[in-house]
Amino acid sequence: MSQDLGIVDGLAQLTFLVQGALAKRAAAHDLSMTQVRLLGVLRDRRPGVNQLAALLELDKSSITGLVDRASARGLVTRVPSERDRRAVEVVLTDRGRALAEEVERDFGADVAVLVSGLTDPEQRRLSALASRVIETSPA
Amino acid sequence: MSQDLGIVDGLAQLTFLVQGALAKRAAAHDLSMTQVRLLGVLRDRRPGVNQLAALLELDKSSITGLVDRASARGLVTRVPSERDRRAVEVVLTDRGRALAEEVERDFGADVAVLVSGLTDPEQRRLSALASRVIETSPA
DNA sequence: CTACATTAGTTGGTGTCACAAACTAAACGA
DNA sequence: TCGTTTAGTTTGTGACACCAACTAATGTAG
Numbered sequence: 475m476s477q478d479l480g481i482v483d484g485l486a487q488l489t490f491l492v493q494g495a496l497a498k499r500a501a502a503h504d505l506s507m508t509q510v511r512l513l514g515v516l517r518d519r520r521p522g523v524n525q526l527a528a529l530l531e532l533d534k535s536s537i538t539g540l541v542d543r544a545s546a547r548g549l550v551t552r553v554p555s556e557r558d559r560r561a562v563e564v565v566l567t568d569r570g571r572a573l574a575e576e577v578e579r580d581f582g583a584d585v586a587v588l589v590s591g592l593t594d595p596e597q598r599r600l601s602a603l604a605s606r607v608i609e610t611s612p613a
Numbered sequence: 614m615s616q617d618l619g620i621v622d623g624l625a626q627l628t629f630l631v632q633g634a635l636a637k638r639a640a641a642h643d644l645s646m647t648q649v650r651l652l653g654v655l656r657d658r659r660p661g662v663n664q665l666a667a668l669l670e671l672d673k674s675s676i677t678g679l680v681d682r683a684s685a686r687g688l689v690t691r692v693p694s695e696r697d698r699r700a701v702e703v704v705l706t707d708r709g710r711a712l713a714e715e716v717e718r719d720f721g722a723d724v725a726v727l728v729s730g731l732t733d734p735e736q737r738r739l740s741a742l743a744s745r746v747i748e749t750s751p752a
Numbered sequence: 753c754t755a756c757a758t759t760a761g762t763t764g765g766t767g768t769c770a771c772a773a774a775c776t777a778a779a780c781g782a
Numbered sequence: 783t784c785g786t787t788t789a790g791t792t793t794g795t796g797a798c799a800c801c802a803a804c805t806a807a808t809g810t811a812g
Binding site: 661662663673674676677694697699700701 | 793
């Protein structure tokens with residue numbers, strides 16, 4: 475019954491599955507996909523609003539509200555820049571970091587289930603191929 | 614430099630890449646991701662609003678507006694059901710079908726680029742693994 | 753040193769999209 | 783026939799995305 479969907483449909487459907495799983499886990503913590511990406515990006519950075527807009531590929535005016543809402547929930551804070559009085563740094567709080575890690579754990583469990591039909595070597599092969607595709611890509 | 618990201622991060626990042634490509638192609642035709650999914654689902658079905666809600670995992674009240682907007686653009690139509698005067702069938706128009714196919718072609722080109730770093734056998738392997746994961750999944 | 757341009761970020765306005773709750777109309781069932 | 787489901791829409795709210803216009807601070811040319 476192993477009907478091969480082809481690389482285009484295969485990848486498309488796979489990504490809907492995986493993104494759907496992530497979206498559900500995020501929603502369980504009242505997070506949108508964008509919020510998850512925000513937390514993810516902030517794990518190892520403290521960017522300004524403009525850099526954040528570039529990283530998330532959003533308009534900078536979208537960042538204001540995004541950070542407002544996350545900030546209202548105590549997930550991030552705006553720290554005024556030392557050197558530039560116009561600028562701010564958006565920083566993950568401890569609470570934000572903890573939530574990000576929790577979502578990552580939950581999502582990891584989902585992925586484990588998704589690929590549970592593959593043998594261990596197959597899982598490693600899939601992981602390796604995915605990594606290769608990512609490396610190759612512009613980002 | 615082939616740094617393996619692990620199955621979780623690897624799949625996550627891969628899906629962001631692929632979904633990003635699809636979203637951009639869709640946006641080029643003024644389509645949201647949801648609109649694309651709508652057109653995709655309608656390619657081989659003419660579901661009612663409730664079935665559509667189930668297929669897209671949306672509330673049925675969300676379907677009304679979605680179909681309204683697509684219908685205003687002439688991409689779909691509401692056909693009153695023969696047997697049940699309450700019900701409608703949502704049907705792809707020729708214009709809608711043509712647009713769906715165009716987006717699919719564009720997206721296919723993007724995928725080809727994305728996986729162009731893989732050899733042909735590797736691409737087939739990735740496709741096969743993706744298909745296996747999809748089959749296994751509940752849907 | 754001042755005047756102009758640039759940069760950082762916010763504000764205000766619009767539209768999409770998602771939900772929940774309430775509603776209308778048709779169909780079903782006892 | 784009368785109450786209950788079922789199909790779909792309406793109404794109201796909020797997140798999110800964009801653009802254009804704005805404020806405030808920086809930078810730079812003369």
